[in-house]
Amino acid sequence: MRQLLERIDREILTGGGKRSRSRAAVIERFFLERHHVTIEELTRSVRESAPRVGAVTVYRTLKLLERLGYAKELDFGEGAKRYESNLASHHDHLVCRKCGTVIEFENRDIEKLQERVTRRHGFQPTSHRLEIYGFCRKCAPGKAAEEVRCPR
Amino acid sequence: MRQLLERIDREILTGGGKRSRSRAAVIERFFLERHHVTIEELTRSVRESAPRVGAVTVYRTLKLLERLGYAKELDFGEGAKRYESNLASHHDHLVCRKCGTVIEFENRDIEKLQERVTRRHGFQPTSHRLEIYGFCRKCAPGKAAEEVRCPR
DNA sequence: ATGATGATGAAATTCAATTTCATAATATTC
DNA sequence: GAATATTATGAAATTGAATTTCATCATCAT
Structure with a gap:
C-alpha cells in the first residue's frame, strides 16, 4: 500500500x-x-x-x-x-435489470480477444468496460419476458 | 421498417x-x-x-x-x-481518450464467450456494453505515456 | 524564509435527466 | 359513434451529478 x-x-x-x-x-x-x-x-x-x-x-x-x-x-x-x-483483477460485471444485483466475473479469454482487436486497429488500450445487462438467476425465470415488454 | x-x-x-x-x-x-x-x-x-x-x-x-x-x-x-x-450488428467501441474518435468493431468470439459466462451464472442477458478506452493509432505513438501521466 | 505554482473546498453553476401536471390523443365500453 | 377511461404528451419545474470559480492554503524550488 x-x-x-x-x-x-x-x-x-x-x-x-x-x-x-x-x-x-x-x-x-x-x-x-x-x-x-x-x-x-x-x-x-x-x-x-x-x-x-x-x-x-x-x-x-x-x-x-x-x-x-x-x-x-x-x-x-x-x-x-x-x-x-x-x-488487481480485471473483472467485468453482470447487472440485473430487475433487482440491481451486480455479479463480478473475470475471463482471461475475453481479455485476450480484446487485446487482439485493439492490436488489429493499432489502438493502445488503457482500460475497458464490459457490462452485461439482463436478469439474474432469481429474476430470470418466466418473468424476464414480461418485464422486458412492459412499456412504461 | x-x-x-x-x-x-x-x-x-x-x-x-x-x-x-x-x-x-x-x-x-x-x-x-x-x-x-x-x-x-x-x-x-x-x-x-x-x-x-x-x-x-x-x-x-x-x-x-x-x-x-x-x-x-x-x-x-x-x-x-x-x-x-x-x-443488426452487435458491435462494440474503441474510444480514443485524446481525440475522441470512436472506432466500431465486431467480434463474434467475444460474444460467444460472453454467452458462456452468462450461462455459467444462470444470467439471462438482454444487452451488453463493451467500451475499450485508450489511444488510437494517431494519438498513440510516444504521446500516450506522457498523456497518461499528466496529473491535471 | 520567500516567491511561485499547484491543490483545496465552499459556493455557484452547468446541464443531462426526471418529475409534475394540465391537456391531448387513443382505446374501450356501451 | 358518443361517453368514459386510460395512456401519452410537452412545457415548465425540479433534481442531482458533475464541473467551474475563486479566494485561500499547502507544497516545492531557490
Whole structure:
C-alpha cells in the first residue's frame, strides 16, 4: 500500500503536480474499499479519517487516478457513477435489470480477444468496460419476458 | 421498417400501452440514424418531420426502446449518453481518450464467450456494453505515456 | 524564509435527466 | 359513434451529478 501511494506520488510529481494530504487520504481510502463506490460513498468514508476533505477533491482525485490507470469508472445506470480499483483483477460485471444485483466475473479469454482487436486497429488500450445487462438467476425465470415488454 | 414499427407497436399494446404519433416519429427517425446519437441530436432530427415533439418524449421513447431491447445506451464520457439501434450488428467501441474518435468493431468470439459466462451464472442477458478506452493509432505513438501521466 | 505554482473546498453553476401536471390523443365500453 | 377511461404528451419545474470559480492554503524550488 505504502509503495503504491509512493509510486502514485512520483507519477504526479513527474507530471508537474504536488503532493497533498487530502488527496493522499482519498487515494488510501479508495484502495481500501472492497466494492465499487460512488463519489458520495467514498467522500463519507474519507471524512471518517479526514473530516475536512470536500467532495470536489474526491471527484478530482478519482479523475486523476482514472487518467493514471489506477481507477476504473463504472456505470450501472443508477445516476451516479461508481469507481473501482483497476489494480488487481480485471473483472467485468453482470447487472440485473430487475433487482440491481451486480455479479463480478473475470475471463482471461475475453481479455485476450480484446487485446487482439485493439492490436488489429493499432489502438493502445488503457482500460475497458464490459457490462452485461439482463436478469439474474432469481429474476430470470418466466418473468424476464414480461418485464422486458412492459412499456412504461 | 414498417414491419419493425408494427412489431414494436404490438409489443407496446401487449404491455398495456397505446399507439402514439409522436413516439412513432421518434422510433422511425431513430432507426434511420446511422450513428450513435444523443437525445439532443435525435430530438433535432425528429423535429424536422414532427416539429412539435418534445425532448421529453424522445427520452421516454428511447428508455422504452431500451427496455424492449431495440436500443442500446452508450457512454463515451461526453456528459450526455448516446443511443444506437440494437438490431443488426452487435458491435462494440474503441474510444480514443485524446481525440475522441470512436472506432466500431465486431467480434463474434467475444460474444460467444460472453454467452458462456452468462450461462455459467444462470444470467439471462438482454444487452451488453463493451467500451475499450485508450489511444488510437494517431494519438498513440510516444504521446500516450506522457498523456497518461499528466496529473491535471 | 520567500516567491511561485499547484491543490483545496465552499459556493455557484452547468446541464443531462426526471418529475409534475394540465391537456391531448387513443382505446374501450356501451 | 358518443361517453368514459386510460395512456401519452410537452412545457415548465425540479433534481442531482458533475464541473467551474475563486479566494485561500499547502507544497516545492531557490
